[in-house]
Amino acid sequence: MANLLEGRLIAEEIKEGLRRQIQGLAVKPVLASLLAGNNAGAETYVRSQKKTAESIGIEYKLHKLDADIKEDDLIELIKRLNSDKSVNGIIVQMPLPNGIDYRKISRCIIPQKDVEGMHPDNLGKLLFGKATILPCTPAAVMELLRVTGLDLYGKEVVVVGHSEIVGKPLSLLLLEKFATVTVAHIGTSQAGKLQDHIRRAEVLIVAVGKAGLIRGEWIKDGAIVIDVGINRVGDKIVGDVEFEAAERRAAYITPVPGGVGPLTVTMLMRNLIEAVRLQL
Ligand code: NDP
Numbered sequence: 001m002a003n004l005l006e007g008r009l010i011a012e013e014i015k016e017g018l019r020r021q022i023q024g025l026a027v028k029p030v031l032a033s034l035l036a037g038n039n040a041g042a043e044t045y046v047r048s049q050k051k052t053a054e055s056i057g058i059e060y061k062l063h064k065l066d067a068d069i070k071e072d073d074l075i076e077l078i079k080r081l082n083s084d085k086s087v088n089g090i091i092v093q094m095p096l097p098n099g100i101d102y103r104k105i106s107r108c109i110i111p112q113k114d115v116e117g118m119h120p121d122n123l124g125k126l127l128f129g130k131a132t133i134l135p136c137t138p139a140a141v142m143e144l145l146r147v148t149g150l151d152l153y154g155k156e157v158v159v160v161g162h163s164e165i166v167g168k169p170l171s172l173l174l175l176e177k178f179a180t181v182t183v184a185h186i187g188t189s190q191a192g193k194l195q196d197h198i199r200r201a202e203v204l205i206v207a208v209g210k211a212g213l214i215r216g217e218w219i220k221d222g223a224i225v226i227d228v229g230i231n232r233v234g235d236k237i238v239g240d241v242e243f244e245a246a247e248r249r250a251a252y253i254t255p256v257p258g259g260v261g262p263l264t265v266t267m268l269m270r271n272l273i274e275a276v277r278l279q280l
Contacts, residue, residue, distance in 0.1 A: 002250040005144050005226070007263040014143070014266050019056040021273055027088075029276050030059045031115065031269075032081050034074070035093045036100075037067030042093045045265075049091070052265045058272060061087070071100045078108045088279060089115035089272040112278045115271040118165065126169055129176050132278070133271045138170035140263035141205055141226050148224055148252050150203070152177035158197050160184045160214070160240070161207035166228055170205065179203070206240040216245020225253040228260045 022029060031053055035046055046062060053060040063077065074092075081087045090109045096102055106114070111121040117135040125131040134142075145152065157174050161167040162185040174181045182201075188194050198204060198218040206214055207228035219225060219241075229240030239256030247253050254260055 002225070002247045002253040005147065005224075005252050005254045005259060007140065007144060007254065007259045007261065010143060010147055011262040011266040014263075014270070015052070015056050018266070018269055018273060022057040025273075025276060026280075027276065028057060028059055029088045029272050030061060030086055031089045031091065031272050032061045032063060032087045033091050033093065034063045034065060034077065036065040036069050036074070036097050039093075039095060042095065046093060048262075048265050049268065052269060053272075056269060058269060067097055069097060069100075071104070074100060074105060075108050078105070082108075082110045082113060087113065089113050089275045091115055091268065113275055115268055115275055116165075117169075117271060123169065126172050132274050134173070134267070135165060135169040136264045136267040136271065137166050137207070137228060137260065138173050139267040139270070140260050141170055141228065142173050143263055143267070144226055144254060144260065145203065145224065150224060152179040152203070155179050155202045156182070156200050157203040157205070158182045158184060158201035159205045159207070160188075160194070160198075161209075161228070163207065166207035170207075204241075208240045210240055211238050212240070212242055214241040214246070216242040216247075216249065219246045219249040221249050222251045223249065225250045226260065227254050227256050230256065230261070 035042060050060040081090050090113045092105055106118045109119060111119045114122055117133045122131055122133050157179040159167050159171055162183050167183055171181050171183050182197055184194055184197050195218050199220060201220055201223055203224045205226040209229050211231040211233050225241055225246055227239030227241045231238050237257050
């Protein structure tokens with residue numbers, strides 16, 4: 001039976017360290033959060049961010065925006081926050097209203113306040129192994145792997161999902177550790193090869209958003225399984241991996257919820273503290 005990798009508990013330890021770092025700062029860090037419209041998922045995420053921020057001494061300033069805000073107006077607000085010295089970090093909540101280009105918006109936040117690590121400058125630094133502000137979910141996955149004590153050097157690691165916020169940046173972080181990284185995606189599935197790759201994975205990380213995509217019987221005995229997926233099935237939240245069957249084969253596995261999610265929010269706060277340092 002696998003050991004549970006409980007992100008919630010690991011997050012508590014990291015938050016304790018962040019709280020101490022914040023006490024040592026000359027200023028109380030401020031995170032500006034921009035939320036357009038009334039998306040239930042985004043509102044839940046905002047509540048969790050606010051609670052985490054305030055629990056460690058960060059001021060969370062929520063800007064509620066109209067669902068029909070124009071791209072230019074959003075950019076104008078971001079520019080104001082960029083030059084506001086009392087604001088240390090800016091996060092724009094997803095999903096954005098129709099007609100607003102996420103890539104354009106993420107380029108508008110100056111790199112020193114880009115707490116999600118998605119500005120091209122920060123992503124570029126990631127490529128060179130020099131990033132100090134890391135995309136939050138990939139950073140959370142790396143924390144979970146650190147806790148297992150596994151040396152990734154030469155290990156067969158399979159990442160399923162190649163999105164810009166999870167799979168692609170995560171593959172770079174894993175390469176930094178000299179893992180042998182395979183990134184599987186929709187093409188892999190459609191070619192009927194997903195199962196073959198997963199059976200070889202000593203470390204499996206899944207970020208797709210399809211409940212039950214990964215069958216428990218495919219998991220290699222003793223593997224580490226990190227399930228990033230969040231899916232609502234009836235009144236339950238589940239990941240992308242068939243948990244019960246996978247748990248019987250894996251050495252470590254993340255629960256959903258309570259695995260990657262709480263650590264992702266914590267990584268956002270860690271980035272904010274790094275942003276404060278860059279600004280000082
Ligand atoms: P995206 O939809 O951006 O990416 C999903 C990826 O999965 C894409 O690369 C897609 O390929 C690929 N994919 C789709 N279907 C298949 C398939 N059948 N086989 C293999 N690959 C497939 O999602 P995100 O990366 O934003 O998020 C993924 C999941 O992780 C979601 O459930 C999301 O809610 C969750 N999430 C959780 C976070 C947390 O903190 N716990 C944070 C961020 C996300 P293609 O695009 O080519 O179709």
